[in-house]
Amino acid sequence: MRKTVQLLLCIGLLFNTYAQAQHINYLNYRAMAVPYTSCFAQKGDLKINLLRQTYFPDNGWTKGSSFRYRTKTAFTGLFENNLLVYDNHINLSYGLTNQINLSASFLYSKRSEIFIPSSVEGSIPYRGTTNAFNLGAAYHNKLSAYFEFEVGTSLTLGKGNFRYEESISYEFQHEMSYLRYHTFNHNLVAGLSFRYKKLQLTAQVNTGYFRHYGISYNPVLPYAYEEIVRHFYVHQTDYYIDPALIVNINFRRLGLQTHLGYPYVAGESKISKPTPSIGIGLSYKILKSKQEGNFKLLKSSRAR
8 A cells, every 4th residue: 555655656756746747727528527436347346436636736836946945836836726626426326136237427627817828928817617427337347356447428518607807907906807617528438447445556548529509608708708718719629638547445334436547538638738637435335235145144154
């Protein structure tokens, strides 16, 4: 377990080093799903997952400072991001068979930041939320006693609401412009999972496309449109890929999760640089598979 934690810390430091090489804008409009796996689920398992992720901070401005100061700043920035830039995911999954898992989810993303344009000086404070419902199914099967693979797909419908604060000068009152839209998402997910006792490690890739429609934009001043919203109209349809490494510790009913990811959206990456994600999760088996109970009874009878 200690080696696993050390590995995750090393990967996190590598991700953070990459993030420091660029100025990060956390702006995206997609209904973001936090990674989780259906591998090793059994028929009859009914489980609820509470998942949350945030994003590594931009600490490039601390370059040249002491290691202690940079570490403190990184953890402070991560804590602030957890309050201002995050994705929440509530998932209910059911094992229809030993190989097929069905799921339903509610997704909620929050973005509250200052957008820094790359072309001109200045900044645009913005705040936005995206919420959506998701229905999915996944097929998983054994490769050996310790390994399983999974493939799945899901459909997501939701809506977003963003507001941008802008002003032609600091001397004038700041005005608000609003962007509202609906969104549709279709994805494919593939993963490979290893389990040993309570520990489970999963490498997963989630990829797909989304379409924003029903757009309503009420501009007051042109600055936000020129720097941000015009790009949104150009990329109403976009493609993404979200690789992730997931670590689960599974007890009899309770489960703990952490993950590292790197969500990348093709079009949005032109105004919002991709940055690594980090997340945690908690799961609880509301119903347990009857097969597990039957296996324990059989094992007990054989012991007698």
